[in-house]
Amino acid sequence: MRHFRYKYYVVLGLLAITLCAFLSCTKQAQTINYIAMDTVFEIKVYGVSEKELRAIESKARSVTAELDSSLNFFSDKSELAKINSSTRATLSLHTCLILKRALEWYRISKGAFDPTVGPITLLWNINAGEPRLPDSLEIQKALAFVGADKIRIDGCNIQKPEQSKFDLGGIAKGYLTDLLFDSLRAMTNKPFLINAGGTIRGWGKDFIIGIRHPRKEGAILARFVLPSGDAVATSGDYERYFIYNNKRYHHIMDPRTGKPASGVCEVTIIGENATDADCASTAVFVMGAERGIEFLNYSDKLDGLIIFLDKNENLHYLMSDGMKKKMKVKLLEEVVK
Template sequence: MFRYFFIVLAVTTISNIGFSQQIYKRTLTLMGSRFDITVVATEKIKAHQYIDQAVEEISRIEKLISSWDKSSQTSLINTNAGIRAVTVDKELFDLIHRAIQLSKLTDGAFDISYASMDQIWKFDNSMTTMPTEQDINASVARVGYHNIIMDKEKSTVYLTKKGMKIGFGAIGKGYAADKAKDLLVKQGVIAGIINASGDMNTWGNQPDGSEWKVAITNPMNKNNAFALLPVVNSAVVTSGNYEKYVVLEGKRYTHIIDPRTGYPSTGIISVTVFAPKAELADALATSVFVMGIETGVNRINQLKGVECIIIDDQGDIHTSNHITIHQ
């Protein structure tokens, strides 16, 4: 379930006059995606040491959750689907457990076993006809979080059907952003941002005391932002489908697929979710696409400390209860 994220970080440019703290930022590729790591520190050397530690932590997580690395525990789980349970580290066990809880929360709109689906939808301009109903049904035959069996005492994970796979494409970068932030906070970094291709977690303030802000891109005109919002010690994720889609028989289909049906979601082109953790915001952003506007907003309104902004395919804006957009 690949997704395209586009979110612009609005960071005030600060001179060092009158401020002992400064902003240091590094952009690099991790987990196959762009990461922007920003820290506030008094010394350049120390700041880059902090960033190095964050990079090391993100790389560690990638090795743990990667389904492409044949030696990872995730790959071992997939290889042994329908054969045997696999013993995993507590960290991975807990991540999978939380993913299953999110599946229950979203009625299966979020499901890490989506990785089992055959890639019958193509978003590279090569599709000219709809996949058959038979092909779509076959693509979801091995999908279902109910078939992920976990044993807490033994710390094992078992996929009950052969050919099942789990993947963390819809939660992994958010988790990595959270873990990198936690590490830097423990190291004494007073403020910063981990931006994992739009999966963003922030803490503290800018050196002048102002809040970090994010500019939410207008998907109807990507050169402009429709909102500039503060993010205070929390996470924000924007998920958009305005660049990866296909039009078949006059209908627009997004690359975000409903793991329960095998059909792409429709009606929404952008979802932004604010939450305490990027992991949660990451999963919910995808889920809202799948659940649809009414169900998605209703579900977000039931979650404490979570808000969302939805833009539909007509350009209309829908928000959860505690967000107001002045246009």
């Protein structure tokens, strides 16, 4: 393990997407903010009373706290930690549903999305705020315990190798966003928008969403229309990373190489729900631009934008056929040349 001086960055707040949502109504949005899953959650609700808002906030915080405590990768007290330290476990309902969907995405993505990437996450330690630069031998040892094909699940009973560890960071925010969406739909008929650190889903109105520029802080790369009920998620190499010898090492690991995925710097996915959009943004990022755009064009439920770098660090983009109908292409072409 090499010890070194580095610059470490965490982009807090809205992370992957800078939000530019507008409603053509006179009623002012009420906003709920809190921190969970190591990111900022923002819920905007339009046209509700203070009493309704407090009830919505109480429900949102309760739903969030339950899932956050269960899936915290770095807490020894979480359900996930207990699963990771065992070879057999009986899962709670939400953890069971999340793991089954994550394993399905392992199959869909042909291994680009892998929930068993935990040994690599721990090795690099980027998400914990004290990143390390492992050598090739350490990476190979960790990779021996990565691979969702090693997992067996029957109902909500799971069996796995002792040293296999789940990291559900690529699906947890999306699943929680969908839980919050369903909770708010049951509580109000007013428009609302949920933003879980860049994983977004709204209802009651089409929204205009702005995508953050991956290399210029505060700049908008492009805008698109997010239809009511749909969700959007973004994965970017600017969320958590460190710089060593002028090279960027970020938190999105390629489960096949044990290293940060290379070539792509930002992926934005629109889907029918936040869970699949979240998984797809990670999977496509790992796939790379060429394979990723083929995957999106083949899908009839996902659209996306891929921003990638050439050897001179210049930005380029690829857009799925469906995304071209939603995106403000002129702005994108002006920014990415």
